[in-house]
Amino acid sequence: MAVSLNASRRTEHGKGVARKLRGSGRVPAVVYGHGDQTEALSLDAHELERLLSTISVDNTLINLDVEGGRRDVLIREVQMHPFKPEVLHVDFIQVHAGEPIELQVPVRVVGTPRGVLDEGGVLDQIIYDLEIKCLPRHIPEVAEVDVSGLGIGESARVRDVQIPNVTILNDEEQAIATVLAPTVHAVEEPAAAEAAPEPEVIRERRGDEEA
Numbered sequence: 001m002a003v004s005l006n007a008s009r010r011t012e013h014g015k016g017v018a019r020k021l022r023g024s025g026r027v028p029a030v031v032y033g034h035g036d037q038t039e040a041l042s043l044d045a046h047e048l049e050r051l052l053s054t055i056s057v058d059n060t061l062i063n064l065d066v067e068g069g070r071r072d073v074l075i076r077e078v079q080m081h082p083f084k085p086e087v088l089h090v091d092f093i094q095v096h097a098g099e100p101i102e103l104q105v106p107v108r109v110v111g112t113p114r115g116v117l118d119e120g121g122v123l124d125q126i127i128y129d130l131e132i133k134c135l136p137r138h139i140p141e142v143a144e145v146d147v148s149g150l151g152i153g154e155s156a157r158v159r160d161v162q163i164p165n166v167t168i169l170n171d172e173e174q175a176i177a178t179v180l181a182p183t184v185h186a187v188e189e190p191a192a193a194e195a196a197p198e199p200e201v202i203r204e205r206r207g208d209e210e211a
Contacts, residue, residue, distance in 0.1 A: 002061040002072070005051055007041040009067060018089070027087050031064070031073060033094030041066065048087060052078065058104045058129070061136055064092065072096070072136055074103065095136045102169065104129040105140055107176060109156070111148030115179035121152040125177045130161065131169040138165040150179045 007029065010021075018028045026042040051062075057075050064073045073092040081088055095101050107128055115121035130143045140163050145156045159172035 002063050003051060003055060004063045004065060005043065006047065007043050007064055007066045010040045010042050013040060022086075022088070027090060029090040029092060031071070031092040031094055032076065036094050039066070043090065045087065048090070052087070056106060056141065058106075059139055059141070061095070061139055062092070074101070097136060100133050100135055101139075102131065102133045103139070105132055105143050107161075108142040108144050109147045109177050110144050111146050113147050113150040113154075113179045115150055115152040115154065119152050120182040121179040122182065123147065123150075123177060124180050127158075127170070127174065127176045130158070132163070132166050133169055134166040140166060143168075145176050147177050147179075150177075152179050152181050154179055 008026075010017075010028070021028050021042050022045070025045050027045050027048055029041040029043050031039045031041060057078060060075070062073050062075070064071050072095050074095060076091040076093045078087060078091075079089040080086065107125070107130055109123070109125055113121065113123055116123055132140075132143070134140075143161050143163055145161050147156050150156060155175040155178040157172065157176060158168060158170045158174045161168060161176070
């Protein structure tokens with residue numbers, strides 16, 4: 001999936017310039033790319049915030065429109081204010097249609113394991129992102145793995161993920177999700193009740209009886 005974002009070129013640099021841009025509702029940005037000239041840009045802050053709230057930052061292809069010239073980019077880094085929900089700077093990396101790229105995609109587990117449904121087990125997801133290599137037009141939104149057939153002690157592994165036109169770079173034996181046995185808590189036996197003392201038997205002395 002590709003989305004669009006508008007950008008403007010800027011010629012001035014430095015912290016003072018960046019502060020002025022942010023004060024006017026713009027966010028400084030830069031586009032890197034091997035074999036391409038690095039470009040300094042600015043983005044509309046509101047448009048950028050709307051975009052970031054609707055995409056996966058790590059793997060969404062963006063059609064960046066720079067004053068009428070379009071280029072395909074991925075977000076390399078988003079710098080946020082340390083204590084305010086404000087974007088300070090964005091780094092993009094330019095990609096080319098015929099060149100494979102390496103990136104991360106999120107993992108989505110699908111289904112409910114039979115070990116959870118029938119045996120009371122617990123699904124433990126271990127990996128939340130996969131490293132992949134593919135052409136820009138083949139970037140998937142997610143990597144799905146079906147866990148519905150897993151019993152207790154069984155795992156879905158990287159080799160179980162199949163994505164057309166994509167090479168997964170993780171070790172194929174790496175576990176993505178495992179069904180764990182239910183935790184059994186030992187029930188503490190109540191302490192044995194202390195033996196009740198026998199009632200004291202008071203024997204009257206024979207001499208007292210006669211008295």
